[in-house]
Every structure is written in C-alpha cells, then in structure tokens.
Amino acid sequence: MDRQSPLDGNAAGGALRELFALDVTAAEIICDGCGAVAEIGAVPAYGGAMGAIVRCAHCDTVMLRLSHTPAGLWLDMRGTRRLFIAAPA
Amino acid sequence: MLEIKSPRRLQWMTAEVREVVGETPRVRSLVLEVPDWPGHRAGQHVDVRLTAEDGYQAQRSYSIASAPAAGRVTLTVERIAEGEVSPYLAGEARPGDKFELRGPIGGYFVWTPDLGGPLFLVAGGSGVVPLMAMLRQRAAAMSTVPATLLYSSRTQADIIYRAELERLAGQGGLTVVHTLTRERPAGWRGFTRRIDRAMLESVGYPPGAHPGIFVCGPTPLVEAAARALRDIGHEPHLIKTERFGPTGS
Numbered sequence: 001m002d003r004q005s006p007l008d009g010n011a012a013g014g015a016l017r018e019l020f021a022l023d024v025t026a027a028e029i030i031c032d033g034c035g036a037v038a039e040i041g042a043v044p045a046y047g048g049a050m051g052a053i054v055r056c057a058h059c060d061t062v063m064l065r066l067s068h069t070p071a072g073l074w075l076d077m078r079g080t081r082r083l084f085i086a087a088p089a
Numbered sequence: 090m091l092e093i094k095s096p097r098r099l100q101w102m103t104a105e106v107r108e109v110v111g112e113t114p115r116v117r118s119l120v121l122e123v124p125d126w127p128g129h130r131a132g133q134h135v136d137v138r139l140t141a142e143d144g145y146q147a148q149r150s151y152s153i154a155s156a157p158a159a160g161r162v163t164l165t166v167e168r169i170a171e172g173e174v175s176p177y178l179a180g181e182a183r184p185g186d187k188f189e190l191r192g193p194i195g196g197y198f199v200w201t202p203d204l205g206g207p208l209f210l211v212a213g214g215s216g217v218v219p220l221m222a223m224l225r226q227r228a229a230a231m232s233t234v235p236a237t238l239l240y241s242s243r244t245q246a247d248i249i250y251r252a253e254l255e256r257l258a259g260q261g262g263l264t265v266v267h268t269l270t271r272e273r274p275a276g277w278r279g280f281t282r283r284i285d286r287a288m289l290e291s292v293g294y295p296p297g298a299h300p301g302i303f304v305c306g307p308t309p310l311v312e313a314a315a316r317a318l319r320d321i322g323h324e325p326h327l328i329k330t331e332r333f334g335p336t337g338s
Contacts, residue, residue: 007332007333010150010198010331013195014134014150014192014194023196024196025198026197041197041329042329048149049147049148
C-alpha cells in the first residue's frame with residue numbers, strides 16, 4: 001500500500017514511535033474538543049517523514065501534532081484530554 | 090505499574106531484496122532480508138525510506154504480507170502512478186538492492202492466533218496484504234480458528250494471491266469469497282458488485298458469534314463496510330479498520 005492521503009492512526013505509528021517508547025496505535029485517546037474516546041489506530045491521521053497529525057473522528061479537532069523541523073521535534077497535544085495505554089494482557 | 094519489556098527504539102534498518110514475485114500486473118511482492126528484524130505480528134506495517142543521490146528522502150508505510158519470522162519480511166506493493174516510493178518497490182527493485190526500513194509498527198490492527206475467532210476479514214484491492222499475513226500466520230500456526238475472507242477486486246486479473254488463497258481455502262476452516270467490481274467473467278461464481286450490507290450479512294458470521302473483524306482497503310470501502318457491519322449488529326470494538334489512499338478496487 002502506498003499511503004498518500006490522510007488515512008488513519010495506523011499510518012502515524014512509525015512517526016509516533018520516534019517519541020513514544022511504546023506503540024501507541026492501540027492507545028485510547030480522548031478528544032479535548034468533544035470528549036470522544038477512540039483508539040489512535042482508528043481515527044483519521046497522517047503520518048510521514050515530516051511527522052504526524054491525529055484528528056478526532058467526530059469533531060475533527062487536531063488531537064496531536066508531531067513535527068520534525070531542522071531545529072528539533074515538536075509535540076503539540078492541546079487537542080488531547082488524555083491518553084491511556086493499557087497494561088499488556 | 091506498566092512494565093515495558095525491553096523497550097526497543099524504533100530504528101532504521103537495512104533491508105536487502107532477496108526475491109521479487111509478480112502478483113498482478115500492478116502488484117509485486119518483495120522478499121526482504123533484514124538481519125536485525127525482530128519478528129512481528131500479523132497486521133503490522135513498516136516504514137520504508139528511500140534516499141536519492143542528492144539526499145532527498147521519501148518515506149511511505151507498507152503492510153507486511155508474511156507470517157512472522159526472524160530476519161525475513163515480505164512486503165506486497167501496488168504501483169501508484171504518482172507515488173514517490175511505490176514505482177521503485179513495485180517496478181524497479183531487483184534482488185540485491187538495499188533500502189532502509191523500520192518496524193514492525195502498529196498495535197491496533199493486529200491478530201495473533203491466541204486471540205481466537207471466528208475471524209472475518211474484509212479486503213478491497215491491496216488492502217488484502219495485512220489480512221494475508223493473518224491467514225498465513227493462521228496456517229503456519231495450524232490454527233483451527235474459523236476464518237472468512239471477503240475480497241473485492243476490480244477484475245479477476247487484479248486478485249492478489251489468488252492461487253495461494255485457493256490452496257489455503259482447500260485446507261479447511263477458511264472460506265474465501267471474491268467479488269469483482271468492474272468485470273463479470275464467463276463462468277464466474279463469486280459476487281460482481283461492491284461490498285454491501287447484504288453481502289457482509291450473507292458471507293460473514295452472525296453478531297452472536299462475536300467474530301473479530303478486520304477491514305482494510307480504500308477509505309470509501311472501509312467506511313461503508315464498517316458502517317454496514319455496525320448496522321448488522323457487530324460490536325464496534327470488534328471491528329478494526331485500516332484505510333489507505335484512493336486507489337480503488
């Protein structure tokens with residue numbers, strides 16, 4: 001698959017692993033805009049060499065923005081109320 | 090306390106093409122040797138990075154097609170005309186070529202035999218790739234979990250893994266149902282329309298069987314199928330989806 005258009009949080013997994021020690025595609029993310037709860041892998045997102053953008057499927061709020069710049073790595077999570085990572089079964 | 094077992098930073102690794110398999114006129118599989126490959130779970134993907142001589146880099150994600158194995162990973166790539174990476178992977182890459190790859194990535198769209206079943210897989214076009222990894226792992230583990238693949242392709246010639254799917258279905262416990270959206274070949278016994286609610290209802294398992302459902306394909310197919318599956322009464326948390334670009338099926 002050649003993912004070239006905004007897709008879902010599965011595609012953002014690689015970019016997010018540059019920052020998070022764990023794979024967060026199965027993590028629950030709660031939108032600060034509307035309170036919707038979803039797994040990151042299931043919501044609209046973009047991921048690529050420039051970073052990742054994760055949006056709320058219900059209200060389109062940008063929940064998470066990770067960007068690579070020459071100066072460094074930026075993480076903006078203003079749109080995220082909470083992130084929950086379950087303990088391994 | 091969440092225990093992180095030997096956290097491994099996701100690092101770029103070198104992959105060497107060992108074998109190239111033509112699947113359809115637009116799709117090829119690349120068998121890669123990745124010495125540091127730790128193994129993976131079916132449904133996960135990798136990021137591939139190509140670097141041009143002038144330093145320009147292009148990066149894309151590709152689903153893993155193979156069952157988990159140390160040191161080896163197979164990608165199946167569809168050539169996208171305007172793509173930056175797929176024309177190389179699906180067209181030019183030759184045995185001996187090397188490029189960078191990192192992974193495995195993803196913890197959401199994954200299946201392992203211990204998750205049980207039944208397993209209902211719904212694919213559009215090259216969306217069959219991560220689902221094939223699940224079927225290959227199911228076969229490798231000699232799992233008896235009932236499984237059904239509903240697979241939408243444009244034409245008969247566009248069906249990826251057609252012979253292998255026939256062989257796997259012959260081994261029992263797996264049902265493979267095809268639908269074609271742009272062709273009605275003489276003697277064709279599958280469906281000839283887009284995946285819809287009636288098809289999902291007749292091919293899949295009833296909601297009471299609590300099947301694990303994985304849907305992968307172009308965004309419109311995935312969203313229509315996921316909606317229909319919820320309407321049929323399948324529990325939303327059992328429906329996992331993975332969308333990719335508008336390459337259609």
